[in-house]
Amino acid sequence: AQSVAQPEDQVNVAEGNPLTVKCTYSVSGNPYLFWYVQYPNRGLQFLLKYITGDNLVKGSYGFEAEFNKSQTSFHLKKPSALVSDSALYFCAVREGLTGGGNKLTFGTGTQLKVEL
Amino acid sequence: GAGVSQSPSNKVTEKGKDVELRCDPISGHTALYWYRQRLGQGLEFLIYFQGNSAPDKSGLPSDRFSAERTGESVSTLTIQRTQQEDSAVYLCASSFGVPNTEAFFGQGTRLTVV
Numbered sequence: 303a304q305s306v307a308q309p310e311d312q313v314n315v316a317e318g319n320p321l322t323v324k325c326t327y328s329v330s331g332n333p334y335l336f337w338y339v340q341y342p343n344r345g346l347q348f349l350l351k352y353i354t355g356d357n358l359v360k361g362s363y364g365f366e367a368e369f370n371k372s373q374t375s376f377h378l379k380k381p382s383a384l385v386s387d388s389a390l391y392f393c394a395v396r397e398g399l400t401g402g403g404n405k406l407t408f409g410t411g412t413q414l415k416v417e418l
Numbered sequence: 419g420a421g422v423s424q425s426p427s428n429k430v431t432e433k434g435k436d437v438e439l440r441c442d443p444i445s446g447h448t449a450l451y452w453y454r455q456r457l458g459q460g461l462e463f464l465i466y467f468q469g470n471s472a473p474d475k476s477g478l479p480s481d482r483f484s485a486e487r488t489g490e491s492v493s494t495l496t497i498q499r500t501q502q503e504d505s506a507v508y509l510c511a512s513s514f515g516v517p518n519t520e521a522f523f524g525q526g527t528r529l530t531v532v
Contacts, residue, residue: 334517334518336520336521338523344525345509345523345524345525345526346461346509346511346523347523348520348521348522351518351520353518354518392460392461396517396518397517404449404466404468404513404515404516404517405463405466405474406451406466406511406513406521407463408453408460408461408463409460410459410460411459411460411461
């Protein structure tokens with residue numbers, strides 16, 4: 303069964319500093335990995351995805367994520383955090399199994415707080 | 419519409435009543451998901467539809483919960499005999515039926531059981 307772990311409930315960072323939100327996954331086949339952001343009282347917005355190829359994926363709002371197969375990780379990063387980045391971030395995975403399989407499994411979320 | 423549409427946006431119901439939540443996916447999206455999000459918590463998978471395949475109901479918390487989907491169109495999530503612990507935001511998402519595509523979420527239905 304596929305699963306996702308986000309080990310940190312909350313990450314605090316000062317504006318202008320780099321940020322990292324951690325995610326590790328477990329799948330049987332090839333992973334397809336996604337990051338979403340949720341602002342207060344809003345639905346989830348897609349940020350970026352890894353499907354194949356370059357391990358460093360760039361997405362919306364200056365975010366990027368690094369796929370590491372050996373560590374089964376897909377950490378979200380941004381070189382310089384903004385106060386407006388404060389939100390709840392979710393990592394998600396699908397398995398690329400032969401014959402299909404499209405269930406999307408989410409982690410428990412990490413609250414990012416960027417302070418002045 | 420261009421996005422996933424959910425209705426109603428808010429629903430207050432009395433304990434013991436049945437409620438029906440609706441999701442209109444993006445046209446052409448064969449996969450449709452329902453999740454539950456309790457206040458300040460993560461996403462709890464409920465059910466997943468993929469085309470004409472049997473739905474994955476493994477996340478439904480009890481037999482009071484059921485969902486249907488008409489072909490590759492509208493889905494309804496029904497909660498019978500609502501309980502206070504059912505209070506949450508119910509999120510619907512849809513995607514193309516291949517694993518390398520992202521899912522798009524609706525704004526959710528906030529259900530309050532009083």
